[in-house]
Amino acid sequence: MTFRLYNTLTRQVEAFEPLQSGKVSLYTCGPTVYNYAHLGNFRTFLFEDLLRRWLEASGYEVFHVMNLTDVDDKTINGATAAGLPLRQYVQPYIDAFHEDRGYLRIRDASVYPRATDFIPAMIRLVEALLARGVAYRGEDGSVYFAIRKFPAYGRLSRVDTRELKAGASERVTSDEYTKEDVRDFAIWKAARPEDEKVGAAWDTPFGRGRPGWHLECSAMALELIGKHLGAEVLDIHAGGVDLIFPHHEDEIAQSCAVTGQDLFARYWAHGEFLNIRGEKMSKRFGNITTPRDLKEDGVDAGAIRLLMFQTHYRQQLDLTDDGLAAAQEASRRLGEFQNRLLETRSELDPPRLAQAAERLARDVAEGLNDDLNAPRAVAAMFTFMNEGNAALDAGERPGSAALRAWSNAEEVLGVTSKITSMRITGTGTTAPGGLQTRGEGTAELLDTSPADQSEELQKAWALQWAVRRKQAKGLRNYPEADRIRDLLRVAGWEVRDARDGSVEVVRIRRAS
Ligand SMILES: [Zn+2]
Numbered sequence: 001m002t003f004r005l006y007n008t009l010t011r012q013v014e015a016f017e018p019l020q021s022g023k024v025s026l027y028t029c030g031p032t033v034y035n036y037a038h039l040g041n042f043r044t045f046l047f048e049d050l051l052r053r054w055l056e057a058s059g060y061e062v063f064h065v066m067n068l069t070d071v072d073d074k075t076i077n078g079a080t081a082a083g084l085p086l087r088q089y090v091q092p093y094i095d096a097f098h099e100d101r102g103y104l105r106i107r108d109a110s111v112y113p114r115a116t117d118f119i120p121a122m123i124r125l126v127e128a129l130l131a132r133g134v135a136y137r138g139e140d141g142s143v144y145f146a147i148r149k150f151p152a153y154g155r156l157s158r159v160d161t162r163e164l165k166a167g168a169s170e171r172v173t174s175d176e177y178t179k180e181d182v183r184d185f186a187i188w189k190a191a192r193p194e195d196e197k198v199g200a201a202w203d204t205p206f207g208r209g210r211p212g213w214h215l216e217c218s219a220m221a222l223e224l225i226g227k228h229l230g231a232e233v234l235d236i237h238a239g240g241v242d243l244i245f246p247h248h249e250d251e252i253a254q255s256c257a258v259t260g261q262d263l264f265a266r267y268w269a270h271g272e273f274l275n276i277r278g279e280k281m282s283k284r285f286g287n288i289t290t291p292r293d294l295k296e297d298g299v300d301a302g303a304i305r306l307l308m309f310q311t312h313y314r315q316q317l318d319l320t321d322d323g324l325a326a327a328q329e330a331s332r333r334l335g336e337f338q339n340r341l342l343e344t345r346s347e348l349d350p351p352r353l354a355q356a357a358e359r360l361a362r363d364v365a366e367g368l369n370d371d372l373n374a375p376r377a378v379a380a381m382f383t384f385m386n387e388g389n390a391a392l393d394a395g396e397r398p399g400s401a402a403l404r405a406w407s408n409a410e411e412v413l414g415v416t417s418k419i420t421s422m423r424i425t426g427t428g429t430t431a432p433g434g435l436q437t438r439g440e441g442t443a444e445l446l447d448t449s450p451a452d453q454s455e456e457l458q459k460a461w462a463l464q465w466a467v468r469r470k471q472a473k474g475l476r477n478y479p480e481a482d483r484i485r486d487l488l489r490v491a492g493w494e495v496r497d498a499r500d501g502s503v504e505v506v507r508i509r510r511a512s
Contacts, residue, residue, distance in 0.1 A: 001369050003058060005051075005236075006314060008244060008268040009156055013371050016267065018235045024060045025229055026052060027221045027265065029239040029247065030112065032069040032213075033093040034078040036290045039304075039319065040274040042104060044240040046305060047271040047313040047372070049106045051238060053412045054368045063228055066109040067220050068094055071116050071200050072213040073175045079198040086198045087116065100291040104301045105414045111224060115216040121223040122211045123204045125258060126188050130206060134257045141190030141207050144171050147182070150253045154182075156268060157245035175213040177246055185250055187215040214250035218264075222255060237265035241272055271313045278318060289319070298419070298498035299324070303331035306415040309374035330382075331417035332502050337385045338416050341398050341406060349399035353391050357405035360384040364409045374413065381409050419504050447487055459505060462493040466503040469495060 003016040018024045028048045031037040037045075048066075055062050069075070070090045079089035094114075115122075126143055129135035134149040147153045147161060154161045159182055171184045191201035191208045200210050211219070225231045232255075239248065248268065255264040273280050276289065294304060307327035311317040349357065360380050367376030384406065388398065410416055446461075453461075469484040488495055492509045 001365055003054070003369050004371055005267055005269060006371050007266075008270050009263075009265075014267070018060065019231060019233065019266070020229065022059070022061060023229065024055050024062045025225050025231060025235045026055070026062055026064045027217070027225075027234050027237045028064070028066045028109070029217060029243055030066040030068050031093075031097050032072060032074050033090040033097060034072075034074040035093060036096055036292065037093075037100060038288045038290050039294075040280070041240075042100070042291055042304075043274040043308055043317065044238075044271045045101060045106055046104065046308045048238050049104075050309065050313075050368075050372060050374060050412070051236070051269065052107055053414075054372065057408070057412050062110075063225070064109040065111050065113065065221060065224050067217060068097070068112055068114045069213060069216065070094070070114050071210055071216070076195060076198055076200050076210075079200070080194050084198070086200045089198070096292070103295055104291055104304060110228075113220045113224065115211065115220070118216070118220050118223060119202050119211070122188075122215055122219040123202075125215060125219045125222070125254065126204070126206060126211075128258045129187065129254065132257060134253075135187060137206060138171060140173075142173060142186045142209065143188035143206055144184040145187050145250070145253060145257075146184055147253065150257050152256065153253050154249065156252055157249045159245060159249065182246070185214065185246065186212045187254060188212065214247055215254055217247070218251045218254040221251075221264075222259070232259040233261050233263055234265035236267045236269055238269040238271070241270045244268075244270060272316045274308075275316055275318045277320070294324075298496055298504055299328060300331060300335075300417040300419045302335065302415050302417040303328040305413065306331045306334075306378065309378050309413060309415060312375055313372060328417070328498065328502065331415055332419060334381065334385060334415060335417040335419065337389060338406065338410070340392055341388065341403060344392060344397045345399070345403055346397040347399055349401045350391065350396040353388065353396060353398050353402045356384050356387040356391075357401040360405040360409060364412070368412065377409065377413060378415060381406075381413070381415070384409075417502075419498065419502055448491065455507075458491070459493075459507075462488055462491065462495075462505040463503070466493075466495040466505050470497065470503050 004013050005016050006013045026048075028045075031041055052062055052064055068090075071086060075086060075090055079086045082089050126135065129145065130137070130143065133146075135143050135145050137143050153159075161182065171186070173186045173189060177183075177185075188204070188206065189195075189209050189212060191210065195201045195210055201208055202210060221234060221237075222232060225234060237248065237251075252264045256262070291304070303324070304327070307319075307324060308317065310327070360383070363380035363383075364377045367373040367380065370376070388402065388406075392398070465484050465488055469481050469488075472478075472480040472484065485495060488505065489508075492507060493505045494508045496504045496506060498504055
């Protein structure tokens with residue numbers, strides 16, 4: 001089976017073939033660290049994480065570069081407003097970004113270059129563009145890319161450059177502009193007093209200033225793939241659809257003009273927007289949600305990944321409270337099923353589980369090979385869960401094939417919730433965590449968790465009480481709910497209610 005990916009450059013789904021056999025270079029535009037990255041940004045990063053994980057699961061060695069934009073119009077404005085040097089202003093947002101992607105189980109890139117650490121590479125790129133005559137110095141001291149000198153300009157975004165006025169003296173200096181505004185763009189911006197004030201200006205042979213945003217990605221990508229792979233063309237370049245123009249179009253112009261290559265990246269992959277109640281998530285609409293908001297609400301990362309992956313990356317996704325609650329419940333069920341699989345594991349698979357495992361592996365592979373059809377891969381996990389639960393209910397035990405198929409799917413998708421409420425109906429045996437069961441369907445929990453048990457079993461014990469407490473609250477039996485809260489506190493646990501109705505226990509201290 002070959003992996004097929006939609007290529008924005010050709011507007012077609014194409015068979016993927018890397019330049020060097022077995023190796024893939026992947027460049028993904030990272031966050032601009034002037035603020036906390038929001039869920040819309042993270043929808044893109046999660047799509048890229050899925051792409052990365054699927055390439056690795058398919059046997060490729062992936063060299064993944066994700067840059068951090070720490071010098072551009074936005075970070076300079078932020079630093080100016082805060083009255084801080086640029087590097088100091090952005091640092092908390094860089095730390096927060098790494099924290100957030102850790103929470104969302106996003107795999108580490110091979111390297112996270114910071115733009116301000118690559119100024120010499122950027123200077124060399126500007127010099128090369130000046131030497132080739134595709135860039136020129138304006139009377140304002142900035143350096144501009146002359147798009148007329150690069151006939152392939154517009155190939156990715158299909159912007160029509162014929163409309164441009166001949167001998168255009170008009171130029172654009174801001175990092176972001178629209179297709180109606182296509183003009184020569186600044187690759188190096190002359191230093192202004194506000195740049196100097198926050199430490200965002202460097203001396204160069206072509207004048208003191210700072211890089212334009214588009215130039216940064218070209219310079220870092222070329223520098224890093226040259227150094228690590230001896231290449232000057234990327235296999236895959238990915239980002240959000242909003243980056244196609246002008247950012248990626250300008251990256252191509254700058255890079256190809258200097259390498260002389262026909263392509264900067266062989267495949268261009270773009271993820272669609274995340275909307276909130278039909279509006280693109282943005283500061284302008286005041287509808288920003290960040291992963292840390294959801295984390296504080298007790299939402300498990302598996303639920304967020306599930307929510308994102310239930311819609312194909314090339315379709316817009318509307319985030320609603322109902323959608324999030326449904327994803328939390330579904331992710332919790334996947335997590336519970338996973339626990340069940342692990343608890344009942346044995347050696348050999350009974351025939352129906354062996355068949356279900358084969359189907360799961362095949363459907364996940366077929367789905368993801370088909371332009372990362374994650375909704376199909378996720379659906380295969382639910383089908384397997386239903387078949388698996390039925391088999392387990394009938395007393396069958398999963399063997400290595402079932403466990404392997406499941407963990408392979410979960411390894412790529414990462415959609416199961418770690419927050420699971422324990423099943424408290426017993427089967428007549430002594431269950432972990434001090435839960436003693438008496439006959440079918442009834443259970444009695446011990447008031448104290450045996451201290452010699454593993455942390456995992458003690459947590460299972462605490463979770464069972466937390467579920468009981470929730471039931472008591474549901475029945476308005478508040479004295480009982482309070483009693484349970486207190487007994488959990490004594491054992492060193494705090495109980496928290498999640499919005500989706502599930503419960504979570506958090507270790508506050510070790511039991512004495
Ligand atoms: Zn970029």
